[in-house]
Amino acid sequence: MDDHDLYPIGDAARRSGLSVSAVRFYADTGLIPPTALNEAGHRMYDIQAIARLELVRTLRELDTDLDEIRRLLDGGTTLHDLLTTHLEIVERQERTLRARRAVLRTLIKQGGTTAQADLMHKLVSMTDEERERTIDDFWNDVGQDLDVPEGFVDRLRAMRPVLPADPTAAQLEAWIELADLVSDPAFRDAVRTYLRDTYSPPEARLLATEPFQEFMHVSGATLMEELLAAQRAGQSPRSPGVQQAVIRFMEAAAGLSGTPLTPELRDRMADGYRQVPGLLRQIADEDAASGRPVYDSTHGRYLSLVALINGTPAEADHDPIPYAWIADAMRATS
Structure with missing residues (x-):
């Protein structure tokens, strides 16, 4: 694979792990435009664009919104800062899930009522x-x-x-x-x-x-x-x-x-x-x-x-x- 090689949208989708429609969507929104158009007007992608598509797929799997991804790709933030922020979000979500698990386990043990469930959620929150x-x-x-x-x-x-x-x-x-x-x-x-x-x-x-x-x-x-x-x-x-x-x-x-x-x-x-x-x-x-x-x-x-x-x-x-x-x-x- 040469850095100057160009790949049609199907190959770009396969290499990045995205669907063709997703690659097309990111192009239409200006997030990752194609590197070039061939003589037939079809979108072509080089290896750098495919790498960016892979990064977008990873970040979307982490529930990163498109505005944050755009700021990263435009140089408005660094990948380290973005990942640090999302690690904090994931850790907060993990703590919340642990709290919910504790509430559910306690309610199951005690045969709790709806009112008790609401109270326990407030306590752990x-x-x-x-x-x-x-x-x-x-x-x-x-x-x-x-x-x-x-x-x-x-x-x-x-x-x-x-x-x-x-x-x-x-x-x-x-x-x-x-x-x-x-x-x-x-x-x-x-x-x-x-x-x-x-x-x-x-x-x-x-x-x-x-x-x-x-x-x-x-x-x-x-x-x-x-x-x-x-x-x-x-x-x-x-x-x-x-x-x-x-x-x-x-x-x-x-x-x-x-x-x-x-x-x-x-x-x-x-x-x-x-x-x-x-x-x-x-x-x-x-x-x-x-x-x-x-x-x-x-x-x-x-x-x-x-x-x-x-x-x-x-x-x-x-x-x-x-x-x-x-x-x-x-x-x-x-």
Whole structure:
């Protein structure tokens, strides 16, 4: 094939993958005129014109409109800019299709109604600002007149969902459920009741203070993870490294109440850790019997959905805490 060879419209159509009528249409609209006319007045195309026809076919398959193609062929834009723009369009369409898939899957699972379908479509179509406002409204309502230490609700609202730009179907389904829950007055009341019952009593208010929360979720969590790593590695609770780590943990815990780590306090901590599994079972049984809102169906459900949306491990995904092993480590300190 020579660059100066000319081909009749049928050959140009075959080489470009277009129909003859399409090649004729692009010529008639002035988009890609024939290179020349032969003696019989038939349209002839050189290899450059055929290459342009191939490009037009590709762009049309990407739903590029004719005005954009014309600007490209006339030099008003570059192929890179045009393709970049269309990649953004395709990615937005993909996100929309993912959202629709999540809505359809959720509706099928729930046997949803037309009204629910409309609601779910609105939920997944929210802007980032609208999502932020939805979560803020939830915590503003839950925290209103809640008798807990100052700053506690603000620390709770800091754990919030951030739907990624390219969410999975599971993340979208979690957002649909969460957005539906936080907009439900009954769920808001249940979360408020759980937080009030758990953190408002005088004997429990320490749990909601900033030092205790910082210890539980930051410094203490880091120290606890050090202990768990040692336990997973098969280290003895009496090994030097474990002993150093558990002493740091107990000193930090004792510091919450401003008391030194004495042998008596160490023994009480060890006894407490050994008793935790039984206490947890007792609390779970009492909660189930009371009929009151409980963690797993209130704040715990909120946190598990946030973890799924954010792609972070939920509490249930962590290894169980070896309370007896930690108690042995505490007892062994001198």
